Amino acid sequence: MKYPKINQELFILNRKNFSKQLKSNSLAIFQANDEFPRSGDQSFIFKQNPDLFYLSGIDQEQTILLLYPDCPNPLYRQVLFLRQTNDYIKVWEGYKYTKEEAKETSGIDSIFWLEDFDNILHSIVNYADNIYLNTNENDRYAHTVPYRDIRFIAQMQSKYPLHHYERAAPIMRELRAIKSEIEIELTKKACGMTRDAFIRVLKFVKPGVKEYEIEAEIIHEFIRQGGTGHAYTPIIASGHNANILHYNDNNQECKDGDVILFDFGGEYANYNADMSRSIPVNGKFTKRQKEVYNAVLHVMKAATRLLVTGTVWNEYHEEVGEIMTEQLIGLGLLTTTEVKNQNPAWPAYKKYFMHGTSHHLGIDVHDFASRYTPFAAGNILTVEPGIYIPEEGLGIRLENNILITNSGNIDLMADIPLEADEIEDIMN
Structure with a gap:
């Protein structure tokens, strides 16, 4: 791992x-x-299951965690099963956890090799009344691939058909939404890397530079600071490309007079940052560009003030929609008549701001949390309003990461340049 051992x-x-x-x-x-195949003899870079990492800290493929707090044999109340290394693996793949290192990382005393899993499970499973198994229940995910959890469920139900099965995901959904102090510090580190990458970009961008050259500057900074890399595929969207919400071709030239919309974040120790900024290619916003920019910034600041304990998800987004509507009228993009006659199911502002304002952030960029639980202390959420005007070839999005506390909220990206004048000053 590139990052130091986590407590x-x-x-x-x-x-x-x-x-x-x-x-x-x-x-x-x-x-x-799973380790997913990329080509004939290669796999994609491994990314740990976030729930297993959350409970163990083990960042290695082919790992199993077994928890049985009431097990009659104390040895098996918390057990980690690891892939055993050998001379071949040492030569071709390198480092793997030793049992002692896994114990130091996880705080679990009972460490076994993976080959022991079936025998140990069978020796204790018939004493348990319930078996909790895990799946990906993130409501942004649509299941199409029979990944390891799904295959394992089928194996367990076939082998032990009379046991009572429970879902682990509802428990994880509640736990992972509330970040501990250690998790907050790891997220701050990811935000700090993201800040440094953005300042590097501000000093690099000029007319004629390619979007992918900017992407290269960003990943350079992430890797230089010990990050895993990008938290997600970065968006470097200049000019008209900014109106494609998930644009990531990043292959166009940045032209004089255009604005570049960035959406990128660093990943550090499996924790993520998620930032959006919009900057002028030539270092100076036009009057119209700055008007739209400041309208988005106004919505962002207003939305941030709403992120407090007890705020309800849907009510929050509705209130942000009303604030955005006022700004769009001020920009001449909507009329009061259009707003008066709007379809409540698809408000008029959605023509120019069609995505949500916030999502939870953590081990997953769109972190696992309930849409129906009021915001609470320990939540980290993004705030990311945007205005997209295809007819003007202009898209502006601004995004910071906000920690909710019992005494208000803390902007974890408060030290990243945000005001239009500050961005122009750095670029010039």
Whole structure:
């Protein structure tokens, strides 16, 4: 791993909190993610299952975590199963956890090799009343690939058909939304890398530069600081490309007079930043560009003030929509008549601001959390309003990451240039 060892207290506490939510005499099993093939003899870079990482800190493929707090044999109340290295793996793949290193990372004493899993599970599973199994229940995900969790569920139900099965995901959805101090610090590190990459870009951009050259500057800064890399595929969208919400071709020339919309973030120790900025290619906004920019900035600041404990998701987005509507009228993009006659199911502002304002942030960029639970202290959310005007070849989006506390909220990106004048000053 590129990052220093994380304090094992994070994972010990996470397992303790998870185990408290289990029914009496229950066993839970978490699987590592699959290694996905990329070509004939290559796999994509491995990315750990976020739930397994949250509970163990183990950042390695072919790992299984077994939790059975009421197990009659104390040895098997918390167990990690790891892929055993050998001389071939050492030569071709390199580092793998030793049992001692896995113990130091996770705080779990019982470490076994993967080949022992079936025998150990079979020796204890029939004493458990319930079995908790995990799946990806993020409501942004549509299941199309039979990934490891899905295959494992089928195996368990075939082998132990009379056991009572439970879902681990609802517990994880509640736990992962509330970030601990260690998680907040890791997120701050990802935000700091993102800040440095953005300032680097501000000093680099000029007319004629290619979008992919900017992307190269960003990844250089992330890797230089020990980050894993991009938290997600970066968006470097100049001119008309900014009106494509998930544009990531990043292959066009940035032209004098255009604005570039950035949406990128660094990943550090599996925790993510998510930032959007919009800058003028030539270092100076036109009058119209600055008007639109400041309208988005106004909505962003107003939305940030709404992120407090107790705020309800849908009500929040509706209120932000009203604030955006006022700005669009001021820009001459909407009329009061259009607003008066709008379809409540698709308000008039959606023509120019068609995505949501916020999402939870954590181990997943769109982190696992409930849309129906009021915001709470420990939540980290993005705030990312935008205005997209295809007929003007202009798209502006601004985004920061906000930590909610009991005494208000904290902008984790407060030190990243945001005001239009500040961006122009740095570029010039």
